[in-house]
Amino acid sequence: MCGIVGYVGDKDVNSVLMAGLWRLEYRGYDSSGVASIVNGDLEVRKVEGKLMNLEGILREKPLVGNIGIGHTRWATHGEPSEQNAHPQVDCEENIALVHNGVIENYYTIKEELIKKKHVFKSNTDTEVLAHLIEEYYNGDLKESVLKAVRRLEGSFAIAVIAASEPDKIVSYKSGSPLIVGLGKKENLVASDIPALLDHTKHIVIMNDNEMVVLQKENVEFYNRDGESIEKEEREIKWSPTSLDKGDFPHYMLKEIYEQPEVIERNIDLRLEGGEFDFGENFNFSPHKLAHLSHIVIQACGTSWHAGYIGKYLFEGYARIHTEVDISSEFRYRKPVMEGEPLVMAISQSGETADTLAGLREAKAKFLEILSLVNVRGSAIDRESDGTIYLNAGPEIGVASTKAYTSQIFQLYLFSLYLSKLKWAMDATENEEKIKEVNSIPKKMKKILKNVDKIKEITEKYKNEKHFMFIGRGINYPSALEGALKLKEISYIHATGYPAGEMKHGPIALISKNSPVVAIAPHSSVYEKMLTNIEELKTRGAKIIVIASEGDKRIKELGDDVIYIPPCEENLSPVLVALPLQLFAYYIAILNGRDVDRPRNLAKSVTVE
Ligand code: F6R
Numbered sequence: 001m002c003g004i005v006g007y008v009g010d011k012d013v014n015s016v017l018m019a020g021l022w023r024l025e026y027r028g029y030d031s032s033g034v035a036s037i038v039n040g041d042l043e044v045r046k047v048e049g050k051l052m053n054l055e056g057i058l059r060e061k062p063l064v065g066n067i068g069i070g071h072t073r074w075a076t077h078g079e080p081s082e083q084n085a086h087p088q089v090d091c092e093e094n095i096a097l098v099h100n101g102v103i104e105n106y107y108t109i110k111e112e113l114i115k116k117k118h119v120f121k122s123n124t125d126t127e128v129l130a131h132l133i134e135e136y137y138n139g140d141l142k143e144s145v146l147k148a149v150r151r152l153e154g155s156f157a158i159a160v161i162a163a164s165e166p167d168k169i170v171s172y173k174s175g176s177p178l179i180v181g182l183g184k185k186e187n188l189v190a191s192d193i194p195a196l197l198d199h200t201k202h203i204v205i206m207n208d209n210e211m212v213v214l215q216k217e218n219v220e221f222y223n224r225d226g227e228s229i230e231k232e233e234r235e236i237k238w239s240p241t242s243l244d245k246g247d248f249p250h251y252m253l254k255e256i257y258e259q260p261e262v263i264e265r266n267i268d269l270r271l272e273g274g275e276f277d278f279g280e281n282f283n284f285s286p287h288k289l290a291h292l293s294h295i296v297i298q299a300c301g302t303s304w305h306a307g308y309i310g311k312y313l314f315e316g317y318a319r320i321h322t323e324v325d326i327s328s329e330f331r332y333r334k335p336v337m338e339g340e341p342l343v344m345a346i347s348q349s350g351e352t353a354d355t356l357a358g359l360r361e362a363k364a365k366f367l368e369i370l371s372l373v374n375v376r377g378s379a380i381d382r383e384s385d386g387t388i389y390l391n392a393g394p395e396i397g398v399a400s401t402k403a404y405t406s407q408i409f410q411l412y413l414f415s416l417y418l419s420k421l422k423w424a425m426d427a428t429e430n431e432e433k434i435k436e437v438n439s440i441p442k443k444m445k446k447i448l449k450n451v452d453k454i455k456e457i458t459e460k461y462k463n464e465k466h467f468m469f470i471g472r473g474i475n476y477p478s479a480l481e482g483a484l485k486l487k488e489i490s491y492i493h494a495t496g497y498p499a500g501e502m503k504h505g506p507i508a509l510i511s512k513n514s515p516v517v518a519i520a521p522h523s524s525v526y527e528k529m530l531t532n533i534e535e536l537k538t539r540g541a542k543i544i545v546i547a548s549e550g551d552k553r554i555k556e557l558g559d560d561v562i563y564i565p566p567c568e569e570n571l572s573p574v575l576v577a578l579p580l581q582l583f584a585y586y587i588a589i590l591n592g593r594d595v596d597r598p599r600n601l602a603k604s605v606t607v608e
Pocket of ligand 1: 348
């Protein structure tokens with residue numbers, strides 16, 4: 001959601017800002033803009049729509065100079081338009097500002113500023129801040145920004161330039177993410193690491209209520225009171241090429257195909273030397289984990305589906321009562337937290353506003369948080385007591401794929417670890433279940449090789465307007481995930497249901513030729529699944545089944561069958577995810593959708 005990039009150095013500001021914005025495109029946006037300072041004047045270019053439009057304008061009318069700020073906007077206050085795009089400027093056109101987040105008390109401040117004769121041109125909360133900084137400005141941008149941000153409520157990250165101080169960018173973080181890139185005779189600031197990687201691997205992660213002032217050869221950090229602070233520099237290991245699509249037409253497809261490699265990497269990291277190793281930031285003692293009263297998982301979207309699978313794993317293997325909540329519900333429902341629970345936050349980005357707020361809600365109750373996060377150094381990573389990293393590499397496609405299967409995989413291993421600590425499972429059985437994971441990458445590769453079958457099925461169903469996904473047991477959350485993947489990238493309505501629940505209402509939706517995706521690999525609930533499929537078949541549904549190789553019975557029931565290699569029931573969601581992702585991907589492609597950047601969606605949901 002909204003991407004910020006700022007640059008000061010010797011390079012051409014057009015190309016640095018544009019390249020940075022392209023790298024942030026995955027976050028989701030509907031308009032964009034850039035500003036620089038040329039001979040003591042602000043120059044601003046803004047457009048509605050795709051970044052291609054901004055690039056076009058910059059080709060015709062390039063910015064001049066070596067300092068600038070850029071932005072991709074995901075509209076919250078005011079419709080997507082050139083006027084509402086950032087940078088927003090003050091009355092004097094001295095100050096330009098880009099912003100990620102929401103300023104909740106903007107309306108009151110706007111009324112106050114209107115009384116003081118400020119003239120507003122947009123409907124945004126952001127413009128209010130540009131005028132507020134102007135109101136306090138007396139020749140010191142840093143001081144006026146500090147005074148202004150102290151008045152704000154909400155979550156925001158900003159980058160500000162002033163024509164009267166053409167050598168610096170002032171940036172402040174409170175809620176939304178902000179990373180500083182330290183270069184040689186150049187410095188940068190951005191909402192996410194990919195925008196910096198072409199210039200430097202040396203970064204500083206900003207915490208809330210911190211300010212940075214960037215100049216070409218100098219970077220200073222301050223706290224909210226304007227006192228100088230020291231910050232830790234880190235080196236990023238990713239290479240810029242890991243951010244490219246390679247030979248794949250879309251990031252999503254590339255990321256689907258990376259999944260066997262992600263699981264292989266995690267087998268090496270987590271099970272090296274035959275012992276569980278949850279990484280350098282795990283921080284939870286075996287003693288503490290052995291005495292947990294229960295587990296509370298909170299997450300959003302696909303990460304919530306992974307969390308739901310976690311419930312089956314923790315209860316099934318470790319016999320620990322587990323609750324799973326959608327973060328936006330968890331944080332407002334006044335949850336009862338008695339005993340010694342472990343709260344788990346699951347998030348690819350580590351920046352999801354609701355998940356972060358849920359984590360803070362739990363912390364306020366003095367509970368300890370263990371998170372599963374892909375992006376190291378993200379807010380959820382930093383604020384948790386311990387983190388298990390997903391090690392999935394950068395995930396750029398908006399639809400989560402490789403992070404999801406890694407989340408399930410980590411939960412599987414963690415549940416086996418807990419079962420060992422709690423003596424909930426026979427040691428030999430535990431060993432057997434651990435060994436099972438070694439076969440998973442090979443099985444995933446096999447599924448990915450059989451993509452033609454999935455393509456063929458999607459051709460057949462591409463014009464359907466509604467899909468139902470059903471599953472039972474640990475693959476009920478897989479059904480939810482299959483439906484979410486399909487709807488978010490194809491815009492076709494899809495709904496996921498526990499198969500046993502169909503006759504309590506949803507079966508009324510089934511008529512002749514209604515397409516139903518049934519997830520029915522061999523499992524403890526296989527026979528029950530067959531009965532549920534029969535019930536739908538009898539009512540005319542067209543059944544697309546995901547089944548285990550060698551299952552002959554299913555052929556008679558399913559109109560189309562996608563086979564996956566047989567595996568341990570509790571690992572099956574990892575394999576099942578692949579055909580579901582490919583099914584959604586090819587249906588979306590056949591419908592001409594922009595799968596990497598589906599409409600209205602953002603990769604990192606930093607507002608509630
Ligand atoms: C769907 C998807 C979203 C995210 C959700 C949470 O494909 O990607 O549903 O899972 O927005 O995001 P994270 O995991 O970054 O907290």
